[in-house]
Amino acid sequence: MTTPEARRLDLYNGFAEVFGQERADTLMTYLSTTEAEQLATRADVANLREEMNERFTQLMATVSDLSRKVDRILFALIAGLVAVVATLISQL
Numbered sequence: 001m002t003t004p005e006a007r008r009l010d011l012y013n014g015f016a017e018v019f020g021q022e023r024a025d026t027l028m029t030y031l032s033t034t035e036a037e038q039l040a041t042r043a044d045v046a047n048l049r050e051e052m053n054e055r056f057t058q059l060m061a062t063v064s065d066l067s068r069k070v071d072r073i074l075f076a077l078i079a080g081l082v083a084v085v086a087t088l089i090s091q092l
Contacts (some may be wrong), residue, residue: 004035
């Protein structure tokens with residue numbers, strides 16, 4: 001089996017013989033150098049989009065949960081600070 005590069009060169013040479021080198025150059029600029037098996041399909045992109053949306057949703061849920069925890073911690077810290085200040089004022 002020939003390599004993809006050899007097949008591309010053969011295509012280029014055959015096209016250049018029939019249509020000329022300039023047209024062969026133009027054709028080759030429009031042909032992908034990526035193997036067909038490596039190209040993403042619309043279904044691949046749709047699946048990736050769905051997976052990214054799921055991960056984003058999970059991330060947002062985690063951020064929301066962390067935000068609630070931070071709010072509780074800040075509330076406890078402020079309540080403790082108010083208690084300390086009140087105790088200090090009552091000692092005056």
